[in-house]
Amino acid sequence: MFRNQYDTDVTTWSPAGRLFQVEYAMEAVKQGSAAIGLRSKTHVVLACVNKANSELSSHQKKIFKADDHIGVAIAGLTADGRVLSRYMRSECINYSYTYESPLPVGRLVVQLADKAQVCTQRSWKRPYGVGLLVAGLDESGAHLYYNCPSGNYFEYQSFAIGSRSQAAKTYLERKFANFMSSSREDLLKDALFALRETLQGEKLTSSACTVAVVGVGEAFHILDNQTVQTLIDSLEIAEEGPVNEEGPAADQGPPADLDPPADLGHPPAEPAVAPMDI
């Protein structure tokens, strides 16, 4: 996209009827690290690539729980994502308090979209630079939505956003027809497969990704490292690829509940793996 005289502020139309600032905001989403969502009739899975900047730092948080039945994965400006997650949590809890009932996902998504739209029509604001994959469950079933900085939102069977998401989308396009009737395990496996596509040959390890699930009878939660690693291992066994890591039990000490301490010595040939898992 080239610079032009119509892209200085968000309230200027181009002669072709485009709002360049909004389009630039959507570019920011494409630069963020990949986030993938898939849903079946009863479950929704979110998976993100979560690489830390350096070995010394912790990971950027990319998946947020908004309520027991709704979670969101973000790609783009994570600070904007955090603020929007806080808004989502606030809306969910206010609705729950007034109506003793979970906020229908579709409504939350519309509220988010309207909030994003405001920023595209005020000269003193800027669009949110973050794309949101909203996963949720309500009376009408499991849902996955994508919220755009433009204020648009779409419902998806499965979707991927962020850098190198096209590779994941290609994989998902091949497989999505079966997702509606997939079991929870198959959905998780497909999510990890799709995630691996975005890594372009790099090794997929549980310390470099975050996976979360919500389903009927299962509150939204982020899977702990051990569970994710077990899933990754089972992917590789199924594929008869070279498996050079030991089972997770050998590495981890007592079974971890949430975010266990560092997997030191886990995949030995992985210099890019951050040792700290916070």
Place this chain on the structure above:
Amino acid sequence: MNLVDSTQVNSTLLSSETASSERTLYPYVTGTSVIGIKYKDGILMAADMGASYGSTLRYKSVERLKPVGKHSLLGASGEISDFQEILRYLDELILYDNMWDDGNSLGPKEVHNYLTRVMYNRRNKFNPLWNSLILGGIKNGQKYLGMVSMIGVHFEDNHVATGFGNHLARPILRDEWNENLSFEDGVKLLEKCMRVLLYRDRSAVNKIQIAKITEEGFTTYPPYALKTFWNFSAFENPTVGAEGSW
């Protein structure tokens, strides 16, 4: 302007031109008991059509059972003007719910909780809506029946009543209610309770309205009178034991 009374002058100087709104102190036009029960297909409610002005049975065609949205039925006793206000709040609530146009709709549980918040909030401001509300409904096969009082006390049960109904109707319901009441049995049970209330509650009026809510929707039945029996021997010759009295 009464210049002798200085407190009055001060209050008009200090307060705004329009009088500050006063708080609810007592109710004026009131409805009496409402009874609600769960039955096989949904919820049945009964109330009389009377509204008293103190001890006068002033209005005799007041509908105290109203539908709310697609799934709920609201019955109220207490101050009628506050009930009308609540209906306006609910109207707005349902309107905004429909405006989402997304296939979701507020069910009886949500409406009940909303009403609880409204009543409790007003109670906290010492300006209550002087009503006891019964909210019943059915959504996706799930039956719901709850009560909210004017101070925000709320609970759910298989059978609820307001006012005198709590004392006279609920004992009958505790003995005779069961899960699988048919419509006819449900109405008979409600009539039994309403008859006791008619005999014993001085603000009851003999014009009963029955309403039901099922998956198909809300139905209200034309008002009718209950048959009563007064031919007790003690009533026929009241002075038989005490000549000269009346």
